[in-house]
Amino acid sequence: MKGYLHHLVYLVLSSFVIYNQRTEIFCLMSIFEASTLVLATGKINNKSPKQDLLYATTFVSTRLLFHAIMIYLYFNYHQSKSIWLILSFLYPFHCYWFYGFIRQKVYARNRQRKLSQYNKMFYSKKELEEALNSIQPKPIHYFLEKEDNDSEVEERRSNTLFTLIY
Known part of the structure; x- marks a missing residue:
């Protein structure tokens, strides 16, 4: 589910939880947003493999494992099955x-x-090393800009091959 649809689903479910006066679920499930915080931090800073690993770890631990534990606990130890149904409905989205x-x-x-x-x-290996050492990494938007000067665009395209190796 992309964009607006998943926000609409969460809005409807949030309204249901508030209407039934089960707002404690918001506090308990706010831990899901830990992975969102890591993802946003990674987008602000330059993404690195370590950032992706941290995001994947927090996503699995909060949105998959913790979520599965909450489904189990609400099903077995809570009198209200409506929260269990909501949690069970949301779990496939996270997967x-x-x-x-x-x-x-x-x-x-x-x-x-x-x-x-x-x-x-x-x-050759020598040519690649020289090219990699001579080219400074550029932000991705640098290559996406449209230019009227075709020779400059062509030069950027040829340099893109080398900068993507990093």
Whole structure:
């Protein structure tokens, strides 16, 4: 589920919880947002593999493991089954989002390997090292800007191959 739809679902469920005066669930489940905090911090700073690992760890521990424990506890030890139903309804969303995160990381890793293999086929090791040492990393938006000067755009495209290796 993308964008507005998942926010709409959470709004409806939040309204249901408030209407039934079960607001303690908000306090208990606010731990889910720990992974969101890590994700936002990673977007502010330059993303690194360590940041992705921290995000994946907090996501699994809070939105998958803690969530599963809460489903179990509410089903077995709580008189209200409505909270259990809400938690059970939301759990597949978290599984789907984590699956998407893993797919994205696998795709990025495979793309990186292909670019690396491509460079090794057409350039010697010495040429690659010289090119990598001479080019400063640029932010991604630098390459996405549209330019009228075709030669400058062409130069950026040729340099992109080397900067993606980092």
